[in-house]
Amino acid sequence: MAFALKGVAYITGAGSGIGQSTALALARQGVRSFTLLDRNAVTETASQLKKSFPGISIKELEMDVTDEKAVNHSVEQTVKEFGRLDYAFNNAGVGGAIDTTDKMDRKEFDRVLGVNTLGVWLCERAQIRQMLKQEKLTDSYRSYRGSIVNMASMYGVIGPSADVPATAYATSKHAVIGMTRADAAALALKGIKINAICPGYVATPLIGGAESMEEGGAMEMERKKVPLQRLGNVEEIADCVAFLHSDASSFMIGASLVVDGGFTIQ
Structure with missing residues (x-):
């Protein structure tokens, strides 16, 4: 699936997992300028991008997303380096107790x-503050000043089961969806597209890796609730993030795109 993306991408939690895969997905769709951010080094992600896409430009930053000054500075550095910010993926997160x-x-x-x-x-x-200062990439009615995708979860649209009482996590993800909807409605006519991605169980370190859902694993019963009877792959989530950033989703505002193998439909 090709979206012909152009512009500058900014990805938190880019050192591994869904963030890393999304950087590669956006590069496959044409993005050639990236700011990659993580609490840890993003060297591996940058290396993969440079190997697969020669000539790509990358700014690597170690950042704690709860540090207000660091966050503001990272956007300033992105604009100083690349001139603008077109695609933001706010992916950094923790699972919690x-x-x-x-x-x-x-x-x-x-x-x-x-x-x-x-x-x-x-x-x-x-x-948002930066995107409001810049013009759209093209004159098309399907184009925006910028696109933002926030990382939510299927547990932002449903509650976790009694077997997995992830109360703090579910609370945090419901809040992200509320934030996404409120800001999307307020800023749509100002040329900023904001949506949320809501993955189900995906093979990442956040759930202990694929092994935790195998026979006898701590999350085996959760895997069996998925109609597809498997975990999602990080590439499957990343491709959906690329879609939300593309003109193909130009009529989607404040959406919570659920990508969960059917977990929430039962």
Whole structure:
């Protein structure tokens, strides 16, 4: 599937998993300028991009998304380096403790919402402020000043089962969807497209890798609830993020695109 993307991409949590795969997906669709951000080094992602797409331009930044000054500075550095910011993927997140409210420590609850909700809000705010200063890439009615995709979850549209009481995580992802909808409605006519991606169970370190859902694994029963009877692949999520950034999704505003192998339809 080709979308012919042009412009500058900004991806948090880009060091591995869905963030890394999304960088590669956007590059396959034509993006040649990236700011890659993570708490840890993004060297591996940058190396893969440079190997597969010679001539690509990459700015690598280590950043904590809960650090307001660092977030604002990262957007400023992106614009200084590339002139603008067109595609933002606010992907950085944590899973948190699998506990009900009565068993959860305040510090853990704050940590999960700090990264998953406040971190997304800080990044989105800095991105919006920049996008409002720039013109659209093309004159097409399907073009925008910028596109933002926020990382939510299927547990942002449903509640987790009693077997997996991920209370803090679900709370943080419901909040991301509310934020996405509110900002999308407010900023659509100003030329900014904002949507959320809602993955189901995907083979990433966030759920302990694919092994946790194999026979006898801690999450085996959750895998069996998926109609496809398998985990998602990071590339399957990344391709959907690329779609949300493309003109193919130009009439999608404030959407929560669920990519979960059918988990939420049962």
